Amino acid sequence: MADDHSGEHALIARYFKPLATDPGAFGLDDDAAVLEAPHGEEIVVTTDAIVEGVHFLADDPPDTVARKALRVNLSDLAAKGAQPAGFVLTLALRGADDAWLTAFARGLGEDAKLFDCPLLGGDTVSTPGPLTVSISAFGRVPAGKMVHRTGARPGDRVMVSGTIGDAALGLHVLKGDRIAEALAGDEAGRAMLVARYRVPQPRHALAAAVREFANAAMDVSDGLAGDLAKLCAASGVSALIDAPSIPKSAAAAYLLAQGVAGIETLVSGGDDYEILCTVTEGRLEAFAAEARRAGVALTSIGTVIAGAHAPRFLDEQGSEIVLKRLSFSHF
C-alpha cells in the first residue's frame, strides 16, 4: 500500500495508517507485511481482492478469474523477494453455480500447484452483489530480506521485467474498440493481449534475484508511470525514463507504430503484474545474468535521480512526454 493521496491509497493512508502500529506493517507503505517468525525466516503477507466488473469481466472464463486472483498476490510476493508459502481465500458469491465453481477451483488448484502455493483456508459468503475474490498470500524470506519500495538511490538503474502495456491493450481488445479493430487481422496478437489481461504471469522465478540485487522493488499493477511514481516517492527520489526502451510486445509495438495506441496507454494502463525495481549500476550485469538464468526478460529503462518531482518519461529526442494520467484506477 502506498502513501500517495489518490483513490484507494489516500483512503488507506487516511483511515488505516494510524492502526498499523506494528513494525512489520511498515506503516502500510509497502505492498506486503512481515509476520516475524523466529530462526532466520520471516513470513511475508499480502492481500488483494478482485471484483467482477472492476478487475475482471463477468464473462471471463472462471479458471482465469481464479488464476488472476491468486497471481496478483503472487506477483506481490515475487516483487518482495518472497517464495510462495500458501494462501487463504474469501469468495463472495451470489450463488453456487456448479459449472462456474468447478472451473474456478480447477484453475485455482492448477495454479496452486504450479506456483507451489497451497490453499491454507478460506471463507465463502453469500452476496447479492458482484462476485468478489479476496486472497491473502504468504511468502517466506530470510529475516530482514524483504525488498521494500524505499531503497532506490540516485544513480540506480530502473529495471522492469517482461513487457509493459499488454494487459491494458487486452482490455481494449475485449471492449472491441478501435485498438481491437486495428488488430482485426492478427488473431494471435489479440489472443495474447487478452491472455495478458486475464492471466498475469507472476515473476516468481525472479524473486531470489530481486532479493539479492534490487535496492527497491514493487510489482506494476496500476500502470508503470503511477507505480514508478509511488516507488520514487517512497524512496525520496525521482527518475528519468527512456520511453523507447520500455519493453513492448510485438502487438504493442505495432499499435504504437500505427498510431492507434500511444505510449500513455501502455505506461498508464493497469494489470501488467511485472516487477519494477532499481539496481546499483555496478551490479546490473550480475542481476541481468541471474534473470537470464531464470528465463525472465529484464530491461533497463532509465535512471534514478535526486529530486522530488514525478518521474519524467523522455521520447527519442529526449523531450519530456506529458502524461495526462499516471495510473489506471481500479477504485
Added chain:
Amino acid sequence: MADDHSGEHALIARYFKPLATDPGAFGLDDDAAVLEAPHGEEIVVTTDAIVEGVHFLADDPPDTVARKALRVNLSDLAAKGAQPAGFVLTLALRGADDAWLTAFARGLGEDAKLFDCPLLGGDTVSTPGPLTVSISAFGRVPAGKMVHRTGARPGDRVMVSGTIGDAALGLHVLKGDRIAEALAGDEAGRAMLVARYRVPQPRHALAAAVREFANAAMDVSDGLAGDLAKLCAASGVSALIDAPSIPKSAAAAYLLAQGVAGIETLVSGGDDYEILCTVTEGRLEAFAAEARRAGVALTSIGTVIAGAHAPRFLDEQGSEIVLKRLSFSHF
C-alpha cells in the same frame, strides 16, 4: 472449515479440499491453518468475511461492523489456543463515505489495540454490491499446540464459555418481532442482546487454558447444536447435552420461561462466538480454575460419548429435544 455437507461447508469440501494439499491446511477440516515457522512457534491463520445484509445490518453502527469483522476472526484464534499476532483487511465498498469510514476505522483501531492485534496490510476495492469486510488474522502458538476439532474422546466433558443464544435473540430484537415485544419493558435486556449480536466477545483470555486443557475446540459461530455436531463428526464421536445446563443470560432465561423463545432458538442461532471445547474429566477442575483466573464463565453442558449420530440434547426429564435445524446458515 468443516467437512459436513450443508451449504458453505459442502461447497468448500467439494471444490476446495482437493487444493488443500499442505499439511498445515489440515484438509480444510479445521477453522484455521498453521503456517509453520521455525524455532518453536507456529503462525495460525484464519479468514472470515462479513457481508452487509447477511452478517450485519445496513444500519448497524460502522464501528460495530469493524469490531465484528475483526472479532469473528479473533474468536477463531482464541478457540485454536492462539494469541493474536495481526490481521489483514479487504474492504469492498460502494463508495468512500467519510463519516462511515471514520467510525469504522476508529472501531477497528480500538479493537486492534484492545486485543493487541495490529493491522498488517489490506486492500480496498470498489463494488456496486453490499459492503463486505474480509479479514485474515494471524495468531501464534507453540509449535504443534494448535487445538483441533478432532481430539474429542468419549468421556470428555463438553464445555462452553459465556452464554448461548443472546446474539440470535439480539437479531430478533433488531427485527422487532414478538421476542422484541416480549422485552418491551426491559430496555437494558434488549440493548444487551443487540450488543451481543453486533459485537462478539472473543474469549482470548481463555486461549492459553484452551491450549493447555482442551482435547478439541472450536468457536460457536453458526449455532451451538450445529457446531457441536461438526466437532463431534471431526472427532468421530457423539455427545449427550443437558439442555437446562446450557448457560443463558437473564434475558434469554426470561424469554424461555415466558415461552416466547424455545431452546432451539438459542442452540441453533448464530453469532455466539463462544468457545466450545471438550476436556478430560479429571482435568475439569484445573481448567475451570484457569477460566476463573481469566475471568471467563465456563460451563459444563454434557458428555462426549461413542457413536456417529448427531449430539442429542436432553430436557429436564432426560427426553430428547428434537431440533428441526441445527445451524444458522449465513450462506
